[in-house]
Amino acid sequence: MVDTFTASPNPATVGQIVQLVVTAHDPDPGEAVTVNFYKDSNSNGQGEEGEIIGQDLDGSDGFAFDWNTKYESPGTFNLLAVAFTRTRRPAMRIRAR
Ligand SMILES: [Ca+2]
Ligand SMILES: [Ca+2]
Numbered sequence: 330m331v332d333t334f335t336a337s338p339n340p341a342t343v344g345q346i347v348q349l350v351v352t353a354h355d356p357d358p359g360e361a362v363t364v365n366f367y368k369d370s371n372s373n374g375q376g377e378e379g380e381i382i383g384q385d386l387d388g389s390d391g392f393a394f395d396w397n398t399k400y401e402s403p404g405t406f407n408l409l410a411v412a413f414t415r416t417r418r419p420a421m422r423i424r425a426r
Pocket of ligand 1: 374375377
Protein backbone atom coordinates (compact mmCIF):
# COMPACT_ATOMS: atom_id res chain seq x y z
CA MET A 330 0.00 0.00 0.00
CA VAL A 331 1.28 3.42 -0.92
CA ASP A 332 1.37 5.77 2.06
CA THR A 333 2.79 8.90 0.51
CA PHE A 334 3.65 9.99 -3.00
CA THR A 335 5.53 13.17 -3.74
CA ALA A 336 7.04 14.72 -6.83
CA SER A 337 9.65 17.41 -6.88
CA PRO A 338 9.85 19.85 -8.37
CA ASN A 339 6.10 20.24 -8.87
CA PRO A 340 5.23 22.06 -11.01
CA ALA A 341 8.17 21.25 -13.22
CA THR A 342 9.49 22.64 -16.45
CA VAL A 343 9.59 20.35 -19.47
CA GLY A 344 13.05 18.83 -19.63
CA GLN A 345 13.54 18.69 -15.91
CA ILE A 346 14.07 15.49 -14.01
CA VAL A 347 11.20 15.06 -11.59
CA GLN A 348 11.97 12.89 -8.64
CA LEU A 349 9.04 10.73 -7.65
CA VAL A 350 9.24 9.39 -4.12
CA VAL A 351 6.93 6.88 -2.51
CA THR A 352 6.66 5.38 0.89
CA ALA A 353 4.85 2.09 0.89
CA HIS A 354 4.31 -0.97 2.98
CA ASP A 355 2.56 -4.27 2.65
CA PRO A 356 -0.18 -5.01 5.15
CA ASP A 357 0.97 -8.61 5.23
CA PRO A 358 4.27 -8.63 7.08
CA GLY A 359 7.13 -10.25 5.28
CA GLU A 360 5.88 -9.73 1.77
CA ALA A 361 8.17 -7.82 -0.52
CA VAL A 362 6.73 -4.65 -1.95
CA THR A 363 7.55 -3.20 -5.34
CA VAL A 364 6.26 0.04 -6.77
CA ASN A 365 5.28 0.92 -10.31
CA PHE A 366 4.97 4.48 -11.52
CA TYR A 367 2.45 5.37 -14.23
CA LYS A 368 1.44 8.32 -16.27
CA ASP A 369 -2.33 7.99 -16.41
CA SER A 370 -2.70 9.11 -20.01
CA ASN A 371 -6.32 8.01 -20.37
CA SER A 372 -7.31 9.50 -17.00
CA ASN A 373 -9.14 6.45 -15.75
CA GLY A 374 -7.33 6.31 -12.44
CA GLN A 375 -5.73 3.00 -13.32
CA GLY A 376 -2.12 2.29 -14.13
CA GLU A 377 -2.01 0.21 -17.27
CA GLU A 378 0.69 -1.50 -19.31
CA GLY A 379 1.27 1.27 -21.81
CA GLU A 380 1.34 3.95 -19.14
CA ILE A 381 4.23 2.70 -17.07
CA ILE A 382 7.06 5.18 -16.75
CA GLY A 383 9.15 3.52 -14.09
CA GLN A 384 9.54 0.88 -11.49
CA ASP A 385 11.39 0.38 -8.24
CA LEU A 386 11.79 -3.22 -7.26
CA ASP A 387 13.89 -2.62 -4.17
CA GLY A 388 12.36 -1.00 -1.14
CA SER A 389 15.44 -1.38 1.05
CA ASP A 390 16.59 2.11 0.02
CA GLY A 391 13.05 3.47 -0.34
CA PHE A 392 11.00 3.78 -3.50
CA ALA A 393 11.86 6.42 -6.02
CA PHE A 394 12.03 7.08 -9.72
CA ASP A 395 13.58 9.94 -11.65
CA TRP A 396 11.11 10.90 -14.35
CA ASN A 397 12.73 12.58 -17.30
CA THR A 398 10.18 15.01 -18.74
CA LYS A 399 12.29 15.77 -21.79
CA TYR A 400 9.81 14.22 -24.22
CA GLU A 401 6.64 15.39 -22.51
CA SER A 402 4.42 18.19 -23.72
CA PRO A 403 3.46 21.00 -21.39
CA GLY A 404 0.35 20.16 -19.42
CA THR A 405 -0.96 18.50 -16.33
CA PHE A 406 -0.25 14.85 -15.75
CA ASN A 407 -1.94 12.40 -13.49
CA LEU A 408 0.77 10.23 -12.07
CA LEU A 409 -0.03 7.06 -10.24
CA ALA A 410 2.08 5.00 -7.93
CA VAL A 411 0.94 1.45 -7.33
CA ALA A 412 2.46 -0.80 -4.73
CA PHE A 413 2.52 -4.50 -5.33
CA THR A 414 1.91 -7.15 -4.11
CA ARG A 415 -1.27 -5.92 -2.50
CA THR A 416 -3.18 -2.76 -2.88
CA ARG A 417 -3.29 0.08 -5.24
CA ARG A 418 -3.15 3.62 -4.12
CA PRO A 419 -3.40 7.12 -4.77
CA ALA A 420 -3.23 9.34 -7.69
CA MET A 421 -1.35 12.59 -7.70
CA ARG A 422 -1.20 15.44 -10.10
CA ILE A 423 1.83 17.15 -11.42
CA ARG A 424 1.99 19.96 -13.88
CA ALA A 425 4.75 20.42 -16.42
CA ARG A 426 4.85 23.75 -18.14
CA1 LIG B 1 -4.92 4.70 -17.13
CA1 LIG C 1 14.60 1.58 -4.28
